Amino acid sequence: MWERARRELGGFGRGLPSDDADELSWVLFRQEDVLSAGQARRFLSEKAVRHRVVTGRWRQVHRGIYVTHSGPVGRAQLHWVAVLAAGPAAVLAGLTAAQAWGLRRYESAAVHLLLPARHQARSLPPWVRLHRTTLLPDEDVLAVGQPPRTMPARSLIDAAQWASTDDEARAVIAAGFQQRLVGGDDLHRVLDRLPRARRRELIRVTATDAAGGAHSLAEIDFLNLVRRAGLPEPSRQAIRRDAKGRRRYLDVWFAQWRVHVEIDGGQHLDPRTAWADMQRQNDLWASGDRVLRFPAWAIHHNPQAVVAQLRAALRSAGWPG
Structure with missing residues (x-):
């Protein structure tokens, strides 16, 4: 859907405006060269706006929304198109906001927006997903910076609420901790303000485990x-x-019995990563620890064998069972 939006609308290199630039230049700089019709009327006449569109200097990419160049439209500009089309109360949310905070490897095919329930919805591009809420306190929204978006913890919780499956929801929460977007009780504090959040208990348990150190989804599943x-x-x-x-x-790490379990994801296939793992494993074995290794897929697809091997190792180490 991202590619569809980019094809339909057209990034584009932009430099910092000069010291003597007018206010319109600064608005365009802040908004990635995207402008609403209302904003345009503050600076230009209807005739001037029409002339820019007719001559190809500007493009109307949605009702009342202009991109003020003829080049391709990037993701940051799509965010602005969505926010300006939805109105001043709308904020980037869910996966879209989490990506703006730096979340990696979780692409959203749509731009997700959050709008207070009391605000009327406007006509939006087909690649925008509008969500409504009755609870959007100031502490859940970025106070500075543009475009407006929810804070990391609220973004992850909303992404988990809107995920298509429970596994996807858990993976997003785990990734937020693993990639250090959030930590500690960040998600719990937001959940306390959202008593009717979808998947609330799943999010709470996943966040508790992730904050305790099991950062990857495979570790949480284990x-x-x-x-x-x-x-x-x-x-x-x-x-x-x-x-x-x-x-x-x-x-x-089962400290009392000195049993150590490594869960290998795809990154362990890299030769340098594999050698580093082997060195760590050799150090542990040399000191007398028992080391078990399981691929992440075995946690999901062959759990009986994983449990049997772990139980045998713990009993051999003295666990009474």
């Missing part, structure tokens, strides 16, 4: 597997020192 099997509760992302005194982070 933790749930351990609990369902009645195995002891491990530590997540525990810090150990290797033989050379370097800090090492363990995915899962």
Whole structure:
């Protein structure tokens, strides 16, 4: 849908306006060369606006919204088209806002907007998804910066609410912690203000586990597997020192029995990453720890074998079972 929007509408290189630039130039700079008809009328006559459109200097990309150049339209400009089309109360939200905060590897095919329920909706481009809320306190919205968007914790919670599946919702929450957009009780504080949030308990539990150190979705799924099997509760992302005194982070660590579990995602296929993992594993084995390794796919597709091997390792290490 992003590509469709970009094809329909046309980034575009923009320099900082000069010191003597007029107010219109600064508005266009702040808004990525996107302008509403109302804003245009503050600076130009109807005839002047029409002339710019007819001559191709400007394009009307949606009702009452102009892009003031003839080049291709980038993602940042699409955000402005969406916000200006929806009206001054609308803010970027969900995955769109989370991406603006730096979330990676979770692309949204649409621009997600959040609008207070009391505000009337306007005509929007087909690639915009408008969501309504009765609860949008000031602390959930970025106070400075443009375009307006929800804060990271609210963005992730809304993305999880609007996700098509529970697994997608959990993955987004885990990624927010893993990529350090949020931490600690950030999501819990927002959830306290949203008593009727969709998937509220799922988001709460996922955020609790992620804040406790199980940052990846595979680690969270492993933790749930351990609990369902009645195995002891491990530590997540525990810090150990290797033989050379370097800090090492363990995915899962059963400290009392010195059983360490590594959960391998796709990044472990890289030779340099694999060698670093081997060195860490060798240091742990050399000091007497038991080290188990499971690929992320086994957590989801062969959980019985994972639990059986983990139970056997814990019993061999002295866990009474």
